[in-house]
Amino acid sequence: MATAPLPVCGLVPHPLRIAQVRRETVDTFTIALDVAGWPGGYTFAPGQFNMLYAFGMGESAISVSGDPGQPGRLVHTIRAVGTVTRALQRLRRGAAVGVRGPYGTAWPLADAEGGDLLLMAGGLGLAPLRPVVYHVLRHRARFGAVALLVGARTPEALPFRRELARWARHGDIQVRVTVDRAGADWRGAVGVVPALARDVRVSPGRARAFLCGPEVMLRFAERELSALGFDHARIFVSLERNMTCAIGHCGHCQLGPSFVCRDGPVFPYDRVRPFFLTREA
């Protein structure tokens, strides 16, 4: 006897099968989930996240890193750093993952149309910005100059390397990559990612900046962008906190008056700026 699909509600994960697993770096991997059975069809906006449930282990908040224009596959890129994410790393094609979402705020792409766009990612901060790149490439005429700046610890720690090379070759957007440390065989830049902002053709007066990465990096990035003439009101950041319930109930991800899971993860920079310098936030 066939059973009715489980309802997708606030705290009940919906089981999805892994369609593909790809290793990105030594500790980072990408899984594509088959969303064919998602009740009503699954859609998300770039910047949003899901709670992924490794059965028997627990949940973790993971940004969607896939193409919003390909609704059949739900893609997440995950760094294996804790119990849940290591359990997810052990799963293979065909295994089930519990999913609930999407949650949170999205990058303000509609507002960015008609102007330039600067995307800056540090480390795995590229994952929540990757859907933005897909969206921009699909609707290229809606945007002016677009630059993607990516920083990583080493060339080996750089996620989506082939894709970055392809985007750079294609030339629709400006792509600059830098690493903190490299040997003489590395052809890219060595240094911090905020410094790359000076090397791209984006007009600060008509551009929006979307930033995602470690918060220290975000602070340095804001200083660099301000020096170039970016208005704070045009800078948006995606933050990461200990998101447990994802619906603004548990309070684990509280940042001042905001819950990162519900009011974020994408925030206007001005809204979170005071908390960047708060010792306990």
Next chain:
Amino acid sequence: MAPGRDTGAAGLTLASALEAHAFLRGVPGDLVRRIATIAHEVSLPAGAFVIREGDDADRLYLIRAGAAALEVTMPGKPVVRLETLGPDDILGLSWMNPPHRWQFDARVVEPVTAIAIEAGPLRDWIRDDPRMGQAVAMRLVSQLQRRLERVRLQRLDVYGAEA
């Protein structure tokens, strides 16, 4: 002397190029023209060394195009790239203070076009002429501050610490 090709640009053109470089932007025209008398354009191909550790630090390079990487060589270990410098960056700070020897290698990553300024006269002018000293020394301090901030951010190893 580092390998390279001096393009022999006319003084006026060189002064314009100096004025357009971020490092000297806003410096009074007479000072820029004076600097132009001790400067020349240099083009370096990929793979060439701009400076070599231990050599005389006799020039300040203002990079106009391309990229060069600061490198350090340790016996028995692979070369480590410390930082890449590009358009509007300056390259070479060791000329400012004794012993006037380069502390690192700098190797061209993408073909570089730069303006090389003779360090000896520039150092004398900074010391002896308050206007030149104010204009150039403060810009050097500003560059040093920016570079120090970058190095500190690199040192934080933020990607290693992210969870």
